[in-house]
Amino acid sequence: MLVIAVLSPVHFTENETLRLFKLYFFVVLNFSATLLEAQTATITGVVFDENEKPLPNVHIESKKQGTFSDINGFYILEIIADQETTITFSHLGNQKLVLKDLILNTNENYEFYPILKNEAIRIAEVVVTPVGSRHAEGITTISSDIVRNIPGPNSGVENILKLLPGVSSNNELSTQYMVRGGNFDENLVYVNDIEIYRPFLIRSGQQEGLSFVNSDMVGNLQFSAGGFQAKYGDKLASVLDITYKTPVSFGLKINATRLGTSTTLESVSKNKKLSSLSSIRSRDNSLLVNSQNTSGNYDPSFFDIQQYTTYLFSNKFRISYLGNISINNYRNQPFTRQTNFGTLNDIKTLTVYYSGSEKNQYRTNLNALKAEYQVNDKITLKFISSLYFNREQEYSDVISQYRLSELNADLDNDLLGEPTSFNGLATQYNRARNDLDAKIFNLEHKGIHSKDGKAISWGLKYEHTDIRDQIRESEFLDSLGYMVRPPNSGYNRNEPEIPFEAPLLPYEGIFARNTVSSHKVSGFAQYSQRRIWKQHSIYYNIGARVSHWAVKGNDLKNSAHTIFSPRAQFSIKPNWSKDMLFRLSGGVYQQPPLYRELRDNNGTVHPEVEAQKSYHIVFGNQYSFKMWQRPFTLIGEAYWKKMTHVNPYTLEDVRIRYAAQNNAKAYAYGAELRLTGAFVPGTESWFSLGYLKTEENINERGYISRPTDQRLQVGILFQDYMPEVPDLKMYLNLVYNTGLPGGSPSYTDPYLYQNRLRDYKRADLGISYIFVGANKSNDKNAFLRIFKDLSGGFEIFNLFNNQNSITNTWVRDLVNAQQFAVPNFMTGRILNIKIEMRF
Structure with missing residues (x-):
C-alpha cells in the first residue's frame, strides 16, 4: 500500500x-x-x-x-x-x-x-x-450531541430526559415530564441562570408546540432528579440546568423535517468580544395530530425566535442577553371520532359527530440580561434581570353528538362487531372564552467565593408576578330532548306530568374574573468543600433557602408566608481499586404556589394556600468499570419523600387542576438503576430501570394513588453504526411505562375512581448518513464543498404502532346513570424525513 x-x-x-x-x-x-x-x-x-x-x-x-x-x-x-x-x-x-x-x-x-x-x-x-x-x-x-440526534416527535432535551430513570411522560406530543412522583409544575428549568416559565392554560399536548430549550443552541446540560443544592429555587421535584454555547466562529445551521424547520446562526466579531447566537424555528404538528383517532381539520402551527448575545468588555467583565418570542396557534375543527374499548367479552364503542371549532393562541416573550464580574481569582459576582410576558386565549364552540353502544363479541356470530344495544345517546355543547395575561419580573444577584477547594455561594432574588385572568367555561348536556341540570341543583323533574320551568344551567360552568399579584423575596447561602481524608476524596455542601411572599388581588384578603429550607449533600470516593462514588443528599424542599395552584375548580382564588413541603432523602452510588475493554458506568439511586401541606390536583393530558387547599399529605419512594457505556465502540447507549410508588391521603380518608403514580419505568437508548460504513448511524429509543391512574370525572369522589390506563409502550427509530462532516470532506464535489456538515435520514415514530392513551374521556350514560372511561389514544406510526446542514 x-x-x-x-x-x-x-x-x-x-x-x-x-x-x-x-x-x-x-x-x-x-x-x-x-x-x-x-x-x-x-x-x-x-x-x-x-x-x-x-x-x-x-x-x-x-x-x-x-x-x-x-x-x-x-x-x-x-x-x-x-x-x-x-x-x-x-x-x-x-x-x-x-x-x-x-x-x-x-x-x-x-x-x-x-x-x-x-x-x-x-x-x-x-x-x-x-x-x-x-x-x-x-x-x-448529557452530551449535547445525543440531545440533537436522538429521534422523537418532540426531539430535543425533554426527549432524552424521558429515557432517564425516575422521569416519565405518557404524551409524545408534550415536552412536559414528571419526576419521581411530582407533576409538571414541580420542575425547575434554567437557561444561562435564567428561570424559565411555561404557559398557564395549555391543556393538551397538541396545543403545546415548541419547547423553550433550543437543542441547536445547547452547549452544556445538567439534570438532577432530586436532592439538589440550595442555590436552585423552590420546587419539589427536579432541576434542569442548561447553558447555551458561546460561538467562536461564523456558522449557519439548517434543519428541515416534515414537522418543521429551524435555522441557527453563529457569529463573532473580529476582536472576539461580541458573539451572537440566533435561531428561528417553525413547527406544524398536523402530521402527528392527524394520526389520532379523531378526524378533522387541524392547524397546529408554532413559531419562535431566540437570541443569545454576549459582549466581553474585559477578561473580568461580560454582559449577556437572552431573548425569546414564541407564538403558538392551535386551530381545530373536529369531524368524527370512533373509539372501541372494554374487554373481549364486553366490547363497547363510542361514536362522536362534531360541529364547531376550537381556536387557541399562546404568546410568550422573555427578555433577560446578565452581567458577570470577576473581582479577582476568588470572587465572581452575577447580576440578573428578566421579564416574562405571557398572553393566552382559548376560544371554542364545539357541539358533539355521541352514541355509546355495545358490540357483538360472539366469534361464531355473523354479526360480530355490530352494535347490539345503545347505552347512551346525547348531545354535548362545550363553550370557552378564556383570556389570561401574565407578567413575571425577576431581579437577582448571585456570588461565589472560592479558595483552596472551598466555596461560599450566596444569592438574593426579587420576583413580582401580575396575573389578569378571565375564565368562562360551560358544558351543556341534552339527553333525548331534556336538558340535564347540574348535580344538586335543587330541582326535581317529573315530565311530562309536571312542566319544567326552571332556568337552563350548564351541567358544568366556571365564570370568574381574577386580578392577582404577588411579591416574593428569596435568598440562599451555601458552603461547599472538596478535600482528601485518609486518601479518600470527600465532597460536601451545606446550605439553606429563605423565601417570603405576599399575595393580593381584587376582593381578596392579603396573605403573607415565610418558609425556610435547609439542604445538604455529601459524597465520598473511597481509595479503592474499584472506581466507586457514594452520595447522600436531602433536605427540606418547599414550593410556594403560583397562580395556577391558588385557583380552585370554580375559578376562585385562595391566597391563603401555603407552600407544599417535602422532606427528601436520596442515596446514590456510581461505579465505573471496563467491559470488553470499553468504559461503562452503573448508577443507582434510592429515594424517599414525605410530603405535607399537599395541594391535591387532577391531571388530564397536560392540564392540572388544583383543589387550592393544603388538605392532604403524601409520600413517595423508589429506586433506580442506569447502566451506560460503549456497547458499540465509540458510542454512548444506556439502559434505565425505575420503580416508584406515591400515594396521598386527603382529609384523613386513607391513602390512594396520586395522579403520577407510575410504578415501573424502563428506558433504552441505543446507538450503532456500520463498521464498514461508519458514517451510517442508527439511533433507537425504547420506552415502557406501566399505566398511570385514569383520573376521575368532575363532581365525583376520586376515591371511587382508581382504575389505571393501559401500559405505555413506544419505540422510535432514526437512521442517518453523514455526507460531509468534521473529518469527511468532499473537495471533488463542487456542491458538497460549500457544506461544513451535511447529513440526512429518516425517523419512524411509534415503530410498532402501539395504541397508547394519555387520559380518559368520561362519557355519561344518562339512561342508566353510569359513566364510562373512554381512552384517548395517542399518535400512531409516522414516517419523518429530515436533513441537517451547516455552512
Whole structure:
C-alpha cells in the first residue's frame, strides 16, 4: 500500500513529521474506511476555571498533538479514534487536568467542558466514561450531541430526559415530564441562570408546540432528579440546568423535517468580544395530530425566535442577553371520532359527530440580561434581570353528538362487531372564552467565593408576578330532548306530568374574573468543600433557602408566608481499586404556589394556600468499570419523600387542576438503576430501570394513588453504526411505562375512581448518513464543498404502532346513570424525513 511508505524508519524533523502525519491522515481517509486505526475523532468544548469562567490560553495536548484555548476558553483537538487516549489540560497557575481512557468513534465529535482548579501543585485525573466526568453533587450530564440526534416527535432535551430513570411522560406530543412522583409544575428549568416559565392554560399536548430549550443552541446540560443544592429555587421535584454555547466562529445551521424547520446562526466579531447566537424555528404538528383517532381539520402551527448575545468588555467583565418570542396557534375543527374499548367479552364503542371549532393562541416573550464580574481569582459576582410576558386565549364552540353502544363479541356470530344495544345517546355543547395575561419580573444577584477547594455561594432574588385572568367555561348536556341540570341543583323533574320551568344551567360552568399579584423575596447561602481524608476524596455542601411572599388581588384578603429550607449533600470516593462514588443528599424542599395552584375548580382564588413541603432523602452510588475493554458506568439511586401541606390536583393530558387547599399529605419512594457505556465502540447507549410508588391521603380518608403514580419505568437508548460504513448511524429509543391512574370525572369522589390506563409502550427509530462532516470532506464535489456538515435520514415514530392513551374521556350514560372511561389514544406510526446542514 502507498501509505506504508510514510511509516518507514526514516528520521525527520518535528515539523516534517507533523506535515507527513497530516498527509498520512488525509490519504487514509480517502483510501479505505476499513483502516479504523488511522481514523480520527474530535474533542471540543470550553475550559473553565473554578469560578466557571472561560479560561484562555490553556494548553491541550494528546501525545504529539496539541492546541490552545482561545479568548473564550474554546478549544478543538483531533485525536486517534477507537483507541484509548490520554489528554492533558494545563495552564500556568492552575491545577493540571488529565483525561484518561477516552475512546471515541471515527468521525465522532465529543464535547467536554473541564474545570481547572487554582491549585497548581497537584495533578487531577479524570477517568472519562461515555457520560463525561462524574459529578459528586448528584448531577447527570448529557452530551449535547445525543440531545440533537436522538429521534422523537418532540426531539430535543425533554426527549432524552424521558429515557432517564425516575422521569416519565405518557404524551409524545408534550415536552412536559414528571419526576419521581411530582407533576409538571414541580420542575425547575434554567437557561444561562435564567428561570424559565411555561404557559398557564395549555391543556393538551397538541396545543403545546415548541419547547423553550433550543437543542441547536445547547452547549452544556445538567439534570438532577432530586436532592439538589440550595442555590436552585423552590420546587419539589427536579432541576434542569442548561447553558447555551458561546460561538467562536461564523456558522449557519439548517434543519428541515416534515414537522418543521429551524435555522441557527453563529457569529463573532473580529476582536472576539461580541458573539451572537440566533435561531428561528417553525413547527406544524398536523402530521402527528392527524394520526389520532379523531378526524378533522387541524392547524397546529408554532413559531419562535431566540437570541443569545454576549459582549466581553474585559477578561473580568461580560454582559449577556437572552431573548425569546414564541407564538403558538392551535386551530381545530373536529369531524368524527370512533373509539372501541372494554374487554373481549364486553366490547363497547363510542361514536362522536362534531360541529364547531376550537381556536387557541399562546404568546410568550422573555427578555433577560446578565452581567458577570470577576473581582479577582476568588470572587465572581452575577447580576440578573428578566421579564416574562405571557398572553393566552382559548376560544371554542364545539357541539358533539355521541352514541355509546355495545358490540357483538360472539366469534361464531355473523354479526360480530355490530352494535347490539345503545347505552347512551346525547348531545354535548362545550363553550370557552378564556383570556389570561401574565407578567413575571425577576431581579437577582448571585456570588461565589472560592479558595483552596472551598466555596461560599450566596444569592438574593426579587420576583413580582401580575396575573389578569378571565375564565368562562360551560358544558351543556341534552339527553333525548331534556336538558340535564347540574348535580344538586335543587330541582326535581317529573315530565311530562309536571312542566319544567326552571332556568337552563350548564351541567358544568366556571365564570370568574381574577386580578392577582404577588411579591416574593428569596435568598440562599451555601458552603461547599472538596478535600482528601485518609486518601479518600470527600465532597460536601451545606446550605439553606429563605423565601417570603405576599399575595393580593381584587376582593381578596392579603396573605403573607415565610418558609425556610435547609439542604445538604455529601459524597465520598473511597481509595479503592474499584472506581466507586457514594452520595447522600436531602433536605427540606418547599414550593410556594403560583397562580395556577391558588385557583380552585370554580375559578376562585385562595391566597391563603401555603407552600407544599417535602422532606427528601436520596442515596446514590456510581461505579465505573471496563467491559470488553470499553468504559461503562452503573448508577443507582434510592429515594424517599414525605410530603405535607399537599395541594391535591387532577391531571388530564397536560392540564392540572388544583383543589387550592393544603388538605392532604403524601409520600413517595423508589429506586433506580442506569447502566451506560460503549456497547458499540465509540458510542454512548444506556439502559434505565425505575420503580416508584406515591400515594396521598386527603382529609384523613386513607391513602390512594396520586395522579403520577407510575410504578415501573424502563428506558433504552441505543446507538450503532456500520463498521464498514461508519458514517451510517442508527439511533433507537425504547420506552415502557406501566399505566398511570385514569383520573376521575368532575363532581365525583376520586376515591371511587382508581382504575389505571393501559401500559405505555413506544419505540422510535432514526437512521442517518453523514455526507460531509468534521473529518469527511468532499473537495471533488463542487456542491458538497460549500457544506461544513451535511447529513440526512429518516425517523419512524411509534415503530410498532402501539395504541397508547394519555387520559380518559368520561362519557355519561344518562339512561342508566353510569359513566364510562373512554381512552384517548395517542399518535400512531409516522414516517419523518429530515436533513441537517451547516455552512
